[in-house]
Amino acid sequence: MKIEVLGGAREVGGSCISVQTDDCKIALDYGTKLDEEAPKLPRNFDAVIISHAHLDHSGSLLNLSDNNPVIVGSKITRDVTNELLHDMIKIQNEEGNFQFYDEDAAKISEAWLTRNNIALPGMAIQLQSAGHVAGAKITSIEAENKKIVYTGDFCLHDTEILEGCNPETLPREPDVLISECTYGGKTRPPRKQLINHFYKQVSKTIERKGNILIPTFAFHRTQEMARRIDQAMENGTLPRYNVYTISNLAHRINRYFQENKRLFTQEVQKQEHPFNYRHVKHLNRTRQIREPAIVIATSGFGHAGASLRLLTQWAEDPHNSVILTSGFLPDDSPLKQAKENRTLKDNGETITVQAEIEQIELSGHADQNELIQFINNLKPKKTILVHGELEQAQALQEKISQITDAYIPEKGETINI
Ligand SMILES: [Zn+2]
Numbered sequence: 032m033k034i035e036v037l038g039g040a041r042e043v044g045g046s047c048i049s050v051q052t053d054d055c056k057i058a059l060d061y062g063t064k065l066d067e068e069a070p071k072l073p074r075n076f077d078a079v080i081i082s083h084a085h086l087d088h089s090g091s092l093l094n095l096s097d098n099n100p101v102i103v104g105s106k107i108t109r110d111v112t113n114e115l116l117h118d119m120i121k122i123q124n125e126e127g128n129f130q131f132y133d134e135d136a137a138k139i140s141e142a143w144l145t146r147n148n149i150a151l152p153g154m155a156i157q158l159q160s161a162g163h164v165a166g167a168k169i170t171s172i173e174a175e176n177k178k179i180v181y182t183g184d185f186c187l188h189d190t191e192i193l194e195g196c197n198p199e200t201l202p203r204e205p206d207v208l209i210s211e212c213t214y215g216g217k218t219r220p221p222r223k224q225l226i227n228h229f230y231k232q233v234s235k236t237i238e239r240k241g242n243i244l245i246p247t248f249a250f251h252r253t254q255e256m257a258r259r260i261d262q263a264m265e266n267g268t269l270p271r272y273n274v275y276t277i278s279n280l281a282h283r284i285n286r287y288f289q290e291n292k293r294l295f296t297q298e299v300q301k302q303e304h305p306f307n308y309r310h311v312k313h314l315n316r317t318r319q320i321r322e323p324a325i326v327i328a329t330s331g332f333g334h335a336g337a338s339l340r341l342l343t344q345w346a347e348d349p350h351n352s353v354i355l356t357s358g359f360l361p362d363d364s365p366l367k368q369a370k371e372n373r374t375l376k377d378n379g380e381t382i383t384v385q386a387e388i389e390q391i392e393l394s395g396h397a398d399q400n401e402l403i404q405f406i407n408n409l410k411p412k413k414t415i416l417v418h419g420e421l422e423q424a425q426a427l428q429e430k431i432s433q434i435t436d437a438y439i440p441e442k443g444e445t446i447n448i
Pocket of ligand 1: 163184
């Protein structure tokens with residue numbers, strides 16, 4: 032059996048791993064890197080398993096549209112990926128880069144098998160919940176008397192709307208574990224503490240009548256954040272204030288949350304319309320905002336859209352706050368510039384950032400402790416660390432070296448099992 036790391040080695044982005052036996056060849060994820068030309072991934076797979084609907088795991092799928100692919104993943108992963116691919120086509124076509132059309136995205140959706148079990152020649156594949164985001168899956172493979180587990184992105188701890196993954200139901204002592212290690216070198220305070228910190232930052236800004244910008248991703252993080260604030264205003268943890276979400280994509284994705292209620296916690300399932308909010312309004316444009324306000328807006332890294340517009344508009348006023356909930360920010364992210372250099376570029380002019388910028392990592396990834404706990408639970412013979420920058424992978428490698436043979440591959444490297 033050959034495992035080839037085609038993308039996502041020593042970096043976050045472009046995840047794709049090929050698993051090949053004498054009888055078949057599959058891809059685990061088929062992602063893209065946002066800041067690069069679409070990677071040229073091979074197309075000759077018997078099946079492509081998509082762990083979840085983030086573009087770094089699914090964003091190259093359009094390249095398979097004329098290839099009669101077999102794609103496997105959960106229903107919400109299919110539906111949200113479809114929205115994301117349509118959005119990608121729209122943006123590219125607006126830029127004059129007509130590579131794909133809406134019918135290509137439709138072909139990808141039609142090729143999708145929304146099953147948790149699939150059999151290929153000499154290979155059995157099973158998917159189970161990964162935590163992380165709605166519909167995210169961990170993949171277990173049995174072939175040639177070997178067991179392989181691929182985590183995709185995963186999370187052990189429960190969040191307000193989603194239960195963490197349960198490692199007890201995964202194969203014991205697999206021959207190979209292919210694990211993400213986004214936070215391989217980081218530990219986080221308990222979630223409760225982070226949530227309290229979040230409420231404090233919001234309350235403090237509300238007291239001084241400032242605006243609060245919360246840049247987030249359209250899928251899952253927007254819905255999770257909107258529900259968090261909505262509930263906190265309902266039960267009195269936060270005072271009433273204007274709260275908005277601005278993201279057409281997030282608004283379209285909302286309906287899949289309603290349709291797939293059973294993916295979420297008991298608490299969410301008990302409610303008839305858990306993602307219809309009382310205190311949070313959906314807006315289409317920033318000029319509809321009645322200030323002062325809390326605004327949950329895309330894009331998550333502040334590269335474009337309402338989050339960039341509001342960041343530029345609100346940065347100079349020290350009454351305002353920007354709350355970053357992602358621990359990872361790419362180097363070219365305006366949010367990173369604003370936080371670290373306290374400056375922003377706007378049409379060639381430099382703005383000095385006076386607003387408070389607070390990073391509170393409400394991440395959907397396992398941190399170092401969870402990664403160690405997970406690996407200790409499974410006791411894999413070999414562990415291949417992917418989806419993490421080199422220093423994160425190395426920090427984890429050191430911690431788990433007593434439990435497993437941990438390896439950090441390079442991009443394009445083939446590992447024979
Ligand atoms: Zn992800």
